[in-house]
Amino acid sequence: MDNLFQKNVSLKPYNTFGIDVKAAQFFSAKTVEDLREALLNAPGEKFILGGGSNMLLTREITSPVIHIALKGIEIISQTKEKALVRVAGGESWHEFVLWAIANDLGGVENMSLIPGNTGTAPVQNIGAYGVELKDVFHSCEAMSVSTGDLRTFTLEECQFGYRDSIFKREIKGQYVITSVTMELTTKGHHKINTAYGAITNELERMGINNPEIGDVSRAVIAIRQSKLPDPAQLGNSGSFFKNPILPKATFEKLLENSPELPHYPAGTDMVKVPAGWLIDQCGLKGYREGDAGVHEKQALVLVNHGNASGSDILRLSRYVQEKVQQTYGISITPEVNIF
Ligand SMILES: Cc1cc2nc3c(=O)[nH]c(=O)nc-3n(C[C@H](O)[C@H](O)[C@H](O)COP(=O)(O)OP(=O)(O)OC[C@H]3O[C@@H](n4cnc5c(N)ncnc54)[C@H](O)[C@@H]3O)c2cc1C
Structure with missing residues (x-):
């Protein structure tokens, strides 16, 4: 098992935010048999890595990382x-x-x-x-x-x-x-x-x-x-937050103060509101804290302008959540998996 996993591998090329954290153990599974061997023999909890386009890495990954590379x-x-x-x-x-x-x-x-x-x-x-x-x-x-x-x-x-x-x-x-x-x-x-x-x-x-x-x-x-920014040019994970789905009654109350609020039906008595619009209305489009930023064209996307750490992006995401909560009383939750 020891020689199956590589030690101390940088995950920077494996996540679209371009966050430079290390995997203590890393293995790329190219066949179903490889995958089974890695899952059954590596100790403890495993970290499953696909294209790394829906994750924010805030720390070194100590669990064995298994990269899914099955083809066909x-x-x-x-x-x-x-x-x-x-x-x-x-x-x-x-x-x-x-x-x-x-x-x-x-x-x-x-x-x-x-x-x-x-x-x-x-x-x-x-x-x-x-x-x-x-x-x-x-x-x-x-x-x-x-x-x-x-x-x-x-x-x-x-x-x-x-x-x-x-x-x-x-x-x-x-x-x-x-x-x-x-x-x-x-x-x-x-x-x-x-x-x-x-x-x-x-x-x-x-x-x-x-x-x-x-x-x-x-x-x-x-x-x-x-x-949308191309992750190869500007690190990002697509939409950072989900669009909130609100009960119709809550939405109608909001509409009194914000008649221009965009919305879409989302099943019986529920309404979906674009999180990007809410963030934009809070004046945060293009907002930046060091290298962590809100994209200048699409406020739903958080970006890494170069050397942001996962914690920098996480801090910014919490600030965005707070602003939307204070301004609209709506809680927005991350779509991205945070580790
Ligand atoms: C620029 C950009 C645009 C995007 N646009 C969209 C969009 O329009 N619509 C949309 O839905 N998403 C979008 N996304 C998000 C992302 O592309 C999707 O969520 C995608 O499915 C993530 O795949 P991944 O292999 O990169 O996942 P990863 O980030 O590698 O993993 C995501 C989660 O899934 C788990 N996982 C990975 N592989 C497996 C597996 N084989 N079995 C079980 N669990 C697994 C991981 O452990 C992790 O918890 C966008 C992302 C970016 C960067």
Whole structure:
């Protein structure tokens, strides 16, 4: 086991915030057998690392770090309308989306350019531009951290919600997702989803009237590149906070003082409010404390301007939470996993 894990590895290249903390022990699992061996033989609690795009590292990681690097994409069955595609947990999500489009398989194009691994996608039910993983999800295979046994989770068993699943709640830390199987549409059966206004506008700008899945993907990529900082240029973890979901009565009270408050329905008697708007209204867009900052274009994104530590970003995130609480009486919670 000793020679399986490397000692004292910097995690800076492995997290999109670009935080320089060390892993006392680090192992990249390229096969399911590797993963089982590492899980069963390394002592104590394990730290599972995917693409590092949804985590803030505030300290040295003393638990053995297991980096998920399982590869492979295969079509496991196909009818005239649909294809079941199984993707290994360590495949990059965006590379998989590009693969789907190249093979004329639809359903994931609106989720182009979301960073991270495909194996992590079910953990928070990733989503963007009107589509969530659960809309294409068929099942996933996961390995028990304690026994090394593999089991399948169905759509129902995953209990997906807004940026939420059973993997973040009841069975948090108990399973490593080794592959995700999705049901994608085939040529002639795609359901183009341009309900999000920005996509329609971008397609118009591109001069496209009858978009194909590849056009939607290109439009989403263009919008995202214009709005979100590229982690390779400016460290970040995407949306740092979740959009708060409020009871309708609370929301209506808020509306009296802030009639311009944007909002979206979120199920019976609940309303979703954009956290980025709240942060912006508190005057925090572009706010900076040393190298930790709120992004100048998108207030929902916290950024590392260079040498911020995880604690610097965490301190800033608490300041942002306090300001929103004081100004609007709304509590916003991190979407990012803090370690
Ligand atoms: C610029 C930017 C834009 C983003 N935009 C979006 C967006 O539009 N929509 C969205 O939903 N998200 C978005 N995100 C967040 C992020 O991309 C997703 O949450 C992604 O699924 C994280 O994957 P990862 O492999 O990087 O996870 P990591 O950060 O490596 O891990 C996240 C958590 O999952 C656990 N984990 C990792 N792999 C596994 C596994 N195989 N099995 C079980 N647990 C595991 C980790 O232990 C950790 O707790 C964005 C991030 C960035 C940086």
